[in-house]
Amino acid sequence: MTGGPTAPDQPTTSAAALAEDAIVRFRGDRPRHGWRRAVLRLSGGLVNPGVGPEEELRQQYRARIRGPLPGPHRIAVGSIKGGVGKTTVAACLGLVLAENRGDRVAVLDADTDAGTLADRLGVDTAESIRGLVDFVAAQPGPVTALTDVAPYLGLSGRLHVLASDQSPTVSEALGPADYELASEVLTRFHDIVITDSGTGMVHPVMRATLRGADGLVVVGSPTVDGASRAAQTLDWLDAHDHGDLAADAVVALSMDRSSDAVDVRRVREHFARRCRAVVEVPHDPHLATGAVIEPARLAQPTLDAFLEMAALLADRFGRAAAPPARA
Incomplete structure (x- = not known):
């Protein structure tokens, strides 16, 4: 799979600036897969290693997919x-x-x-x-x-x-x-x-x-x-x-x-x-x-x-x- 272009910057005055991933504190750094998610679950949420590069890329893809459609x-x-x-x-x-x-x-x-x-x-x-x-x-x-x-x-x-x-x-x-x-x-x-x-x-x-x-x-x-x-x-x-x-x-x-x-x-x-x-x-x-x-x-x-x-x-x-x- 080849890497796509970098995500375009969203204007700060658009509704995208208030998207859930942007304003809900710490929501975006909760890992969903692999050992990072296992550590988060086993520690009862006390230890959060954050998302890895693959999950971060998925978040970027989702942000682009949710972009405004005129x-x-x-x-x-x-x-x-x-x-x-x-x-x-x-x-x-x-x-x-x-x-x-x-x-x-x-x-x-x-x-x-x-x-x-x-x-x-x-x-x-x-x-x-x-x-x-x-x-x-x-x-x-x-x-x-x-x-x-x-x-x-x-x-x-x-x-x-x-x-x-x-x-x-x-x-x-x-x-x-x-x-x-x-x-x-x-x-x-x-x-x-x-x-x-x-x-x-x-x-x-x-x-x-x-x-x-x-x-x-x-x-x-x-x-x-x-x-x-x-x-x-x-x-x-x-x-x-x-x-x-x-x-x-x-x-x-x-x-x-x-x-x-x-x-x-x-x-x-x-x-x-x-x-x-x-x-x-x-x-x-x-x-x-x-x-x-x-x-x-x-x-x-x-x-x-x-x-x-x-x-x-x-x-x-x-x-x-x-x-x-x-x-």
Whole structure:
């Protein structure tokens, strides 16, 4: 996992100056892990060795994640190739953002080939993006209450989930206008919307996703095919007027697939030159099962990787949205 940029200074006049970690005395130096936590507990709180460098870094990530958000922020998670962990990254990123922020976070499955995001998050797929789109289109005016939209959303922890259509026949009918309508409705009631995109970059739904994205995560792996397809994703973005989005992207390298024969350092350096940051997501036995993701069962290095990824994306929350790129 690579180190992200240092946390930007928060203005002393903002609400962040009164955050709990800042004004509750000694709260920030209570260790949560390892021998430091054991010493604190065994001494009944009398001996506090303070937090170590790893926990201090986690606190910095959380502070960045909780930064001010002036308006809805849309994050696309994509790759030109399937099977590299794109859905896992979208799900875990959503869970981390929802857990560490006080506002609403939603994740949308825009995979037109019966995506598995809802399954990974343990959400019932009885309702889907198609049902939401049909409901909204049938209304005489704008939908103005979250309670009207809630029946179409699942809940995983604090994360709202909009599932993809599970019928292949119906999924083929999902067009860019449908996605844009669903995304617009979600951003009306949610502060952050993450889209788990399909694998075809030229698909009209993917183009609509990119047009509305404020941030991008490109998922790859340190293998010949995984790295080359991630690089091809960036090449495609550069060639289709999304160069700024590509340059500002965060590349997630899924270490689930790796080989000693591949020079991971060179792969990492290649993407570090092309994008804003690279985060390595380590192999995690719990994620490798492909079952419902339970955050409590994730290894600490995995959680740290997604904390870093979320912090890097949150660094752009205060930036004015760029004008939509040409299709």
